[in-house]
Amino acid sequence: MSFGRELQTERQRREISLESIAEGTKVPTRHLRALEQEQFEQLPGGVFNKGILRSYCRHIGLDEQEWMERFPAAAPANAPDWVAFAENVRRNRESRSSRLRGRWLGVMLMLLMLGAMAWGAWKYVLQPRLVNLPDSSYSQFQPAPPDV
Numbered sequence: 001m002s003f004g005r006e007l008q009t010e011r012q013r014r015e016i017s018l019e020s021i022a023e024g025t026k027v028p029t030r031h032l033r034a035l036e037q038e039q040f041e042q043l044p045g046g047v048f049n050k051g052i053l054r055s056y057c058r059h060i061g062l063d064e065q066e067w068m069e070r071f072p073a074a075a076p077a078n079a080p081d082w083v084a085f086a087e088n089v090r091r092n093r094e095s096r097s098s099r100l101r102g103r104w105l106g107v108m109l110m111l112l113m114l115g116a117m118a119w120g121a122w123k124y125v126l127q128p129r130l131v132n133l134p135d136s137s138y139s140q141f142q143p144a145p146p147d148v
Contacts, residue, residue, distance in 0.1 A: 003074030004038035007056070007067075011036075016060050025055035032056060040075045049075065 001009070011021070018036075022029040031052055034042035043049045053071055057064045 002038060003070060004036045008036040010062055011060050014060050021056060021059050024059050025052075027052050027055055038074065
């Protein structure tokens with residue numbers, strides 16, 4: 001009997017549904033079904049596959065160690081595709097850095113606008129007030145005319 005078929009038989013013998021395993025282990029039903037049907041290419045891969053099998057065995061009461069030893073013979077050794085992984089990371093970093101660049105550009109534009117508004121306020125509102133002092137304050141500092 002095949003690996004997956006034997007898992008399914010053990011689960012059915014214990015009268016446990018895939019849904020109850022999924023609920024108890026938090027493993028999606030599609031992954032549990034793929035494990036039983038030996039469609040290993042539909043599993044996430046790597047250590048996740050072993051974790052799914054371990055959780056499955058623990059939940060229905062099978063000997064984890066025995067099933068973990070049998071698993072590599074049943075599942076083809078899928079070597080991780082490091083090139084695809086690295087490419088995915090690079091794409092993710094590029095999109096994140098472009099978003100950051102856009103944010104900094106927005107901050108710089110806002111600061112430039114704020115500076116322009118401050119200059120405009122100084123030039124057209126505050127500076128004319130400082131230059132045009134009232135005459136009464138100016139005559140206060142004039143020397144008195146001499147008595148003749």
